Amino acid sequence: MVIDIHVHPAFFEEINEDKKQEEIRHEQLNLHKNGTAPLKHFFNKMNCAGIDYACLLPQDYSSTCNGKPLVSNEEIRKLVDLAPDRFIGFASIDPHDEKAAEKLEYAFSVLDLKGLKLHPSKQFFHPDDKIMEAIYDVCQRYDRPIIFHSGLSFEAHATTKNCHPLDFERLAETRPELRICLAHFGWPWCRETAMLMLKYPNVYTDTAALYFDSAKEFYVQMLTKDVPLTWIDRSLRHQVMFGTDDPRFEMIRMSKAIEELGFRESTIELIKGQNAIDFLHYEPKGASL
Numbered sequence: 001m002v003i004d005i006h007v008h009p010a011f012f013e014e015i016n017e018d019k020k021q022e023e024i025r026h027e028q029l030n031l032h033k034n035g036t037a038p039l040k041h042f043f044n045k046m047n048c049a050g051i052d053y054a055c056l057l058p059q060d061y062s063s064t065c066n067g068k069p070l071v072s073n074e075e076i077r078k079l080v081d082l083a084p085d086r087f088i089g090f091a092s093i094d095p096h097d098e099k100a101a102e103k104l105e106y107a108f109s110v111l112d113l114k115g116l117k118l119h120p121s122k123q124f125f126h127p128d129d130k131i132m133e134a135i136y137d138v139c140q141r142y143d144r145p146i147i148f149h150s151g152l153s154f155e156a157h158a159t160t161k162n163c164h165p166l167d168f169e170r171l172a173e174t175r176p177e178l179r180i181c182l183a184h185f186g187w188p189w190c191r192e193t194a195m196l197m198l199k200y201p202n203v204y205t206d207t208a209a210l211y212f213d214s215a216k217e218f219y220v221q222m223l224t225k226d227v228p229l230t231w232i233d234r235s236l237r238h239q240v241m242f243g244t245d246d247p248r249f250e251m252i253r254m255s256k257a258i259e260e261l262g263f264r265e266s267t268i269e270l271i272k273g274q275n276a277i278d279f280l281h282y283e284p285k286g287a288s289l
Contacts, residue, residue: 001284003088003276004046004251006147006183006208006243007054008071013038014082015075021068028061028070028122030156034247039083046086049244049251053088053284055276056080057117057147060092064124064157069094073103077111088284090115090147093135095125101134108142114282119149120167121158127171136175145179145204145279150186150193152211154248165192172200179279181241184209190226197239204279207258207271208243215249215257223261233267241279242272 009015010025013036026032046054058076060069073091080089091107093100095118107113116139118125125132127148139146150163165186172180181204186193196203210218223229232240244254259268277283 001053001273001277002051002255003053003055003242003273003284004049004051004244004246005055005181005206005241005276005279007056007246008059008248009056009076009079010059010071011036011247012042012079014079015071024066025070028059028065028156030154031248039079043083043086045246045251049255051251051255052273053086054246055088055090055115055280057090058092059117059119059122060094061119061122062094063096064122073107073111073113076113085285088280088282089113090117092117095123095129095131095135100131101138104135104138105142108138108144113144114280115144116146118146119153119155119158119163121149121153121160121162122155124162126162127168136171136178140175140178143281145181145281147181147183147206149184150182150205151184151189151209152187165189165196168203169196169200172196172203176200176202178202179204179281181206181279183243184245185222185227185240187211187222190222194227194231194236197236201239204239204241204275206241206243207254208245208249210245210249210254215253216260219257219261229262233263237263237267237270238275238278240271241275 016022016036058071076089080087091113093104165182179202185205187209244251
């Protein structure tokens with residue numbers, strides 16, 4: 001089973017009835033040339049890339065973006081209900097919302113979303129901020145993991161220094177039962193991300209990174225040179241998850257590039273599926289292809 005842990009559904013036709021909101025999504029995500037597309041088109045992309053399940057990540061930037069989530073938890077639930085055999089839904093909340101913890105509990109208990117997605121730079125918080133403690137408590141109570149944006153962000157108004165991987169070390173140390181993913185391998189701080197994974201087994205990362213060249217060329221640099229291939233293949237193979245960052249990057253290019261790097265077949269199987277299952281503490285049923 002192949003799971004893409006990192007997909008943004010902001011331009012799925014089924015949740016874009018409001019053209020003004022669609023325009024805001026283009027501006028905030030700094031994606032301007034793509035239009036919306038129906039789920040059928042997205043499933044074709046998944047099939048071509050050999051992906052069974054996609055984890056859908058919402059974005060709640062209510063404090064700074066017209067007072068409403070960019071993509072809401074309810075929209076994620078709608079998409080999952082439309083294709084429960086292809087989608088795994090995550091939640092997002094605005095940490096500055098006084099009811100953030102309450103809304104997150106609703107997302108887990110009623111909407112049955114499987115994890116939390118947060119972006120420190122876009123949401124203007126630090127992982128150690130006191131406002132985060134109640135949010136972390138909810139995640140631990142419901143045994144839900146967190147995907148944090150880390151490293152470079154192409155999104156508008158997102159300062160990269162606020163997402164340095166080392167900023168998450170205290171969280172990893174003080175809450176060892178809380179599973180966290182530092183997305184995008186923390187690029188350009190890949191070695192710092194690798195160090196944290198080596199030291200803290202509750203720290204994961206994903207491969208949703210492509211900033212120069214082709215997918216193959218970038219992965220060769222990031223996953224065989226910046227971080228030697230042997231580090232992953234021998235020591236970190238249980239903590240790296242496959243992610244594409246669709247629609248910013250093409251699924252099929254990312255999928256094929258990972259397979260061509262020289263990892264053991266068993267490592268590829270972990271990266272492309274089993275590690276996500278372990279991270280989520282949730283195994284979806286067989287996908288309908």
